[in-house]
Amino acid sequence: MRESMPDKIILSHGDGGALTRELFRSTFQKHLGNPFLSEADDSAILPLGTGQEICFTTDSFVIDPLFFPGGDIGKLSVYGTLNDLWVSGAKPLCLSCGFIIEEGLAMATLEKIVRSMADAASSSGVSIVAGDTKVVPRGKGDKVYINTSGIGILQPERRMDRKAYPGDRVLVSGTLAEHGLVIMALRAGLEPGELVSDCGPVGSAVDNLFASGREVHMMRDPTRGGLATVLKEVAEASACNITLYESEIPLKEEARQLLDLLGLDPLYLPCEGRVVAFAAPGPLPDGWIDIGEVGSGDGTVLLKTRYGGHRRLGFLEGMPLPRIC
């Protein structure tokens, strides 16, 4: 543990940024370390001995509020885990769900959430095959927390190197920052207006990318920590540099206005229905945007600003975004 590591858990340990990474290394990787457990991948890939490989991933959802424009904790918990499987090149096979419910939750609220999970799962052709429910006393939880874990079958033609290479382009599958922005606006008591969370499936965006015939080296979904944190993780893990063009970053007009109002940086806000991909040059697939490039280097991420300047991007740090997913 380096000197700066606090001796108690603080909220930033859960923000997906620098401290989350530090906690992973100092505690989880230290004791649980194995070749499959990685801080930089969305799922583990495991050989079954039959030639087939499965992807396995887990996420807990503690979002506040439970319901928001564009989704709710139920939809989020299903797509959050399915998206991790899709960006790993897998076809989702099934999900589990574990509920931790605070005493006093209205049955109608729980049912609404479960129905929303059912809709998301069935519209993706996936079943929730295992579940568990625990109840904790009032004041020992907050309405409901949901863990989902998912298994997918790795598609051999979608096997990726899981690292970026110099010469790769950086592509995103849609406009950014909307999930985080909607949640932060609600928390600030602001009306997000037309803006809704991007919470949703990335399956068809991933299909489009592979259909374009481009050689895809890596995909991630920029959730906690946002695009900048993912780029920094990939740059470090791949030992290369990444240059991002501010003018190419896709943002909805409504998002720009709210960002200004709240003083938030869209590069660090989570998406819940977008993919960032690192792929060799080629035709741009439907719906994707080219926002930057990978070069040789040592893990630096540079933003080329609209005005010709440069800004170095690090891991999310010091931006208070608790319970955003």
Place this chain on the structure above:
Amino acid sequence: MRESMPDKIILSHGDGGALTRELFRSTFQKHLGNPFLSEADDSAILPLGTGQEICFTTDSFVIDPLFFPGGDIGKLSVYGTLNDLWVSGAKPLCLSCGFIIEEGLAMATLEKIVRSMADAASSSGVSIVAGDTKVVPRGKGDKVYINTSGIGILQPERRMDRKAYPGDRVLVSGTLAEHGLVIMALRAGLEPGELVSDCGPVGSAVDNLFASGREVHMMRDPTRGGLATVLKEVAEASACNITLYESEIPLKEEARQLLDLLGLDPLYLPCEGRVVAFAAPGPLPDGWIDIGEVGSGDGTVLLKTRYGGHRRLGFLEGMPLPRIC
């Protein structure tokens, strides 16, 4: 929803008994229902299309206190999920873990728990391959909650019918009630003395049972709800009756004393390292005890008492056992 179903979640919805079952049916099965999701099995069995089948299971752990004689939440969370795989006839392949940590948890406490998970996993030859950490503000959790999900490979020679048959014997792999009793004693401010939780792996007990050559039709681990609830579930799901002999129920002497003191019924207290099996007659495997029999019937579970009387056993109901695992 039947008339008696409360309109808010109460603690008993999480006790593994009658209300947990009701909640499963009225909410989870209603919306998520599929052939794999079952209230009476410890895991889902899924074909992979290659002839191989996998088992998939999930559990969240919210136990209070975190540390107890014989174990802690880390050890419990690993064996809890591995045991579900073993009793399903699977060889565990890997685990995931999802942490929900309350702000303010001492880093040393977290590390102790993670180390305990690492010990349990590695002594079972299993890796924790995927993880997730969320942090919730003070007062929105209680130190730490852990979800583990697990994948196992179904052993073809251990494929069971997953139902009991008239003529089967009811076997248990060791003394009962110790986990629940230790936790309840601690909560009551009593010293559990020599008694420790049975929290541990059931892998070798299951190996012994299969090595005996007996035809095993079903196994369960009697956790929340205890032995009686498992028997009632199996009797109803298998449409048969079960008779249990009180004189054969294995209890440690220290357990009997604490049970008397606390006024608790051992048949409803959870074990965290025991198996109950339904198997055709045959030689008694090492360490197993024969406690009853399956007959034809309609789902009744009868306890033949020491004094020749009968007591009908139902699902756990009205016994306040929150956060016991």
